[in-house]
Amino acid sequence: MANLCFIGLGTMGYPMAGHLANAGHTVSVWNRTHSTAQQWSSEYQGSAHDTIAAAVKDADAVLLCVGRDSDVRDLMCREACILAHARPGTLVVDHTTTSSTLAQELHQLCQQQQVDFVDAPVSGGQQGAINGQLSLMVGCDEAVYAKLVELTQPYTKAIERMGAAGAGQATKMVNQICIAGVLQGLSEGLLMAQKQNLDINKVVSVISQGAAGSWQMVNRHQTMDADDYDHGFAIDWMRKDLGICLDEAKQLGVSLPLTALVDQFYAELQNLGKGRADTSALLHRMRQLNPDQ
Amino acid sequence: MANLCFIGLGTMGYPMAGHLANAGHTVSVWNRTHSTAQQWSSEYQGSAHDTIAAAVKDADAVLLCVGRDSDVRDLMCREACILAHARPGTLVVDHTTTSSTLAQELHQLCQQQQVDFVDAPVSGGQQGAINGQLSLMVGCDEAVYAKLVELTQPYTKAIERMGAAGAGQATKMVNQICIAGVLQGLSEGLLMAQKQNLDINKVVSVISQGAAGSWQMVNRHQTMDADDYDHGFAIDWMRKDLGICLDEAKQLGVSLPLTALVDQFYAELQNLGKGRADTSALLHRMRQLNPDQ
């Protein structure tokens, strides 16, 4: 069992840190809003700290799950933050979805201090975090991978080392790009179904196993049909991710026409007050533009 | 066992008619190119006719699986064709993907002759036709549905009555619209993966079970990665179908921005000589526009 530090107790990090504590590790947590850390330490075996220094000190590994590139950079590099306190040999695991550029930068910076940095964004959503059934896409040196697999086992269903630093984030980008296409196509398909008074459940039951089938079709058609988007992965976060995709594509000299277009559709949904809604709300937008007469 | 007439022995119809013959029905076939009908009758128990009149005469049911709206209309309505020879009580089953408008027109026309018309487009591809594992989306009167289920059982894995005349075709349109979105998104995702030198098999293994997952991702990523599109559902046929989608959307007053855009991308693939390639060749187009430096 190890001394672990977990930073960022949001909808994902909170249960993830809990799985580590339940597995018998000694877990120190820190969260921007300290009361959440205190709540966590009342629910799980582990200690809440009000400074990063205190949380990181003595940790064999530091795990992060926060919001944006700038959050991760600040937590890692600012005065009195992780890199100021991590001992040589510490493993730093970033579960945040960030740019792979950031992951590469931090990997280099950590290397100078004999700290191992791993980018390990996750998929599986809040449900996956609660059930300990996440998928991890990992970018790291080969030498640290076995340690990572063991460490994250309590909340991981599938894990894959995709390559060196940044490769985990690159894979997460692929994931988000695919989702954007699936969802706009699904929204147009379901719109046509609704406008022709087809029974959406019947439609999905007959087409979801074939060439048109997708996770989103199977798992979201009922809520989409009910115009219910109070769940799932928020558009505000999706725009952050698509912004990273489009920036990295620009640096790589790659065009992503559909991704760029759907990103603008999501901007429109934010304007329509749906920033907190699930990404499947692309159908909501289509219905605003195609109201029933 | 019944007297059946099957019209249209293409990649789909040929094995479908075969399943009916193997099930013990008396099957008469007709095909525009007569030699294909003769070949069929040498492979299966059944008779090849060189006129539609001869094939249709005495049939309890006539099944069609041809190309376009105009083909179906001609075969049904032209002089000396199906409606000129079908007896009252005949069941006509159209497995062609057509507009639902055509299905509704033909349903009405047949009704005047006491003929039952059913639109029953299929999905499952050539492999599904050969293995007798097709999915049927059906538009018909409730009264004839049970007869249809029994009749098509030899090549059907799933069947669903979607509503009255035209509802089967409407459902097929939903299917094709969803595919268009999935595939352009998948193409952009895989392009990003390739440009970052990720191992496509690993990428798919880690993301295909989650929110980005789709039938196309699971079944097409390897051929897409290999730039191999000599299989599957041809772009030329997809454009026919998307043309129907966009026409029906216009009549319904529905906008389909992504579908319209991907339809134009397919036009470009036709121009690039890929009209016979699988619909997943959208990645091929993206690679032409993003060549390796």
Place this chain on the structure above:
Amino acid sequence: MANLCFIGLGTMGYPMAGHLANAGHTVSVWNRTHSTAQQWSSEYQGSAHDTIAAAVKDADAVLLCVGRDSDVRDLMCREACILAHARPGTLVVDHTTTSSTLAQELHQLCQQQQVDFVDAPVSGGQQGAINGQLSLMVGCDEAVYAKLVELTQPYTKAIERMGAAGAGQATKMVNQICIAGVLQGLSEGLLMAQKQNLDINKVVSVISQGAAGSWQMVNRHQTMDADDYDHGFAIDWMRKDLGICLDEAKQLGVSLPLTALVDQFYAELQNLGKGRADTSALLHRMRQLNPDQ
């Protein structure tokens, strides 16, 4: 001076026929709604007929300005219509915007009766028709062009023979495609200007003479800024024209991604009740999707 028949007294045809009458020609008119023809004949020197036969009989030239391909085809080919009554040597001038395919078909059909068919769609709008300042894009045999120029002189500012039958319509398509791009770009530009509280008049005064400048910018920025679209060229007609563009592009094997997308945006404007609004209402759509907070 000649005996002329003018068919179709809409916003364009009404004043055009008037210019011919004012120029001293003997003009017979026919209109689907006969009362409009009667009103015309009370305003201008000329006779209103209630059958096409009566209007066409004795005409040296027949001019049409109606709505759609199907209207032109019916008026030309149906029983008791133009071709049934036109004498050899008659010049038929179609000012309707149609497909060039139709123009080519009708040209061939007319040739068999020694009738000369000319496609001559116009631009310049209602104001141009009233002021006799239209631009004509002409497809015809070289031999009849001089006669056409003389005949249409009363309402024409610019005329150009673009090529053989259909070339006039092909040119009109180019015109409409260019408009679609200009207007969506202009709408996005003005939206950004509005959202940053720039004075639209100042913006246009400083950029309209340069690389961003366009007729639409100069002539529509004030009404767009005022969200006023009760004028100009209706979206319902634009969709008809863009439909022709996209159909002809498909036949030619040409992709038009932006045109296809803007056509869908216009579908959304029709759904939002703006089918009669000017084509510049693309900004109205953008504002629905980007409301002020």
Place this chain on the structure above:
Amino acid sequence: MANLCFIGLGTMGYPMAGHLANAGHTVSVWNRTHSTAQQWSSEYQGSAHDTIAAAVKDADAVLLCVGRDSDVRDLMCREACILAHARPGTLVVDHTTTSSTLAQELHQLCQQQQVDFVDAPVSGGQQGAINGQLSLMVGCDEAVYAKLVELTQPYTKAIERMGAAGAGQATKMVNQICIAGVLQGLSEGLLMAQKQNLDINKVVSVISQGAAGSWQMVNRHQTMDADDYDHGFAIDWMRKDLGICLDEAKQLGVSLPLTALVDQFYAELQNLGKGRADTSALLHRMRQLNPDQ
């Protein structure tokens, strides 16, 4: 006459600084590549400096015309740069196209040193710079505008104060957005014209005065028809500008679907080796996707 410092002797800045010298001002120049500054000082009355400090010292006004936000920020804020040497009362005029956010930041920063900062991006291209016929879109305090007008008079055809700091840049963004739409529409229109063998000169002569007309149509149709793009405003710079547009739109919460799409098309042109080509090369891309058979 004043003591002026001009920084950035590119295709625009070089002749602009020359006009100031020719007008009788005392001009000190600085350029990243010093030899260009020396060449300038051999062609015009004025002195080339190899440090910014030397160039800025004693200047009543400092004018910049460089490349990117980061260039301007560095030149203004880095050690031993403009703000380190500008005296209170100096007027700093930035002719670079940058984000309006940068302009606002620099305005604030300058204010603290009693320096007046003006954003004044230009349009008119290299030709306009050489002929002294540029258009200036200005963001500044009202108090300094008169001084600016007088100062820039030697190379200015039109000048407009658009509002406070950043408003000049905001206006330039509107300009670039409009251009993107015009050019993709024009490219699709001319492609259709080419594919139908229309004479492009005739097409433009008949449609350019009407609703489809634009500066780009009039000034670029011949080079576009000849597939010649070795002139004008480079795609690499356009992508920089569209990147600013899309970033600012994201901050404002504004969607720009067409702009985002055309930006991706330009990425494809960069990939096709056309980064230095004129922005009208969108037709070149369309022709790659629609080759002659």
